[in-house]
Amino acid sequence: xxxxxxxxxxxxxxxxxxxxxxxxxxxxxxxxxxxxxxxxxxxxxxxxxxxxxxxxxxxxxxxxxxxxxxxxxxxxxxxxxxxxxxxxxxxxxxxxxxxxxxxxxxxxxxxxxxxxxxxxxxxxxxxxxxxxxxxxxxxxxx
Numbered sequence: 001x002x003x004x005x006x007x008x009x010x011x012x013x014x015x016x017x018x019x020x021x022x023x024x025x026x027x028x029x030x031x032x033x034x035x036x037x038x039x040x041x042x043x044x045x046x047x048x049x050x051x052x053x054x055x056x057x058x059x060x061x062x063x064x065x066x067x068x069x070x071x072x073x074x075x076x077x078x079x080x081x082x083x084x085x086x087x088x089x090x091x092x093x094x095x096x097x098x099x100x101x102x103x104x105x106x107x108x109x110x111x112x113x114x115x116x117x118x119x120x121x122x123x124x125x126x127x128x129x130x131x132x133x134x135x136x137x138x139x140x141x142x
Contacts, residue, residue, distance in 0.1 A: 031055050043114055044068050066114045085109040 015021075030052055037048045044065030051058045071080040079087065089106045 029055055041065055069113045082110055082113060085112070 031054065033052045035048075035050050035052075039046045045063075045068060046065060047063040048061070050060040069080065070082045073079050073083070086106050086109050089109060093101060095101050
């Protein structure tokens with residue numbers, strides 16, 4: 001919440017005023033082990049998993065909120081959030097007069113979950129994959 005952000009910012013400023021400028025603390029890496037970490041972000045849950053063997057990272061995986069949100073149908077056949085939001089939304093718009101072009105609502109639906117996701121939209125239309133690279137992004141990058 002905004003209140004928590006303000007409290008965290010005040011705590012950080014108080015640490016700086018006391019001269020505490022450390023960003024991390026030394027730690028040891030175990031010889032072998034497994035670990036997982038989760039964080040709830042505004043777009044959803046972020047998860048990290050890793051295994052360590054011989055003091056080295058053997059496997060590391062990260063699942064971002066976009067991955068959860070853009071997931072395909074689950075094992076019961078229910079669509080993921082992006083797919084459900086896009087159901088029955090036209091992906092192509094055919095017009096003869098450019099003034100009649102309204103824009104694709106599909107990208108608006110996906111962008112409502114994650115503003116970066118529709119920069120490259122790929123859809124399986126039941127036999128062929130449609131890929132559309134967007135030349136203008138919500139973040140202003142081109």
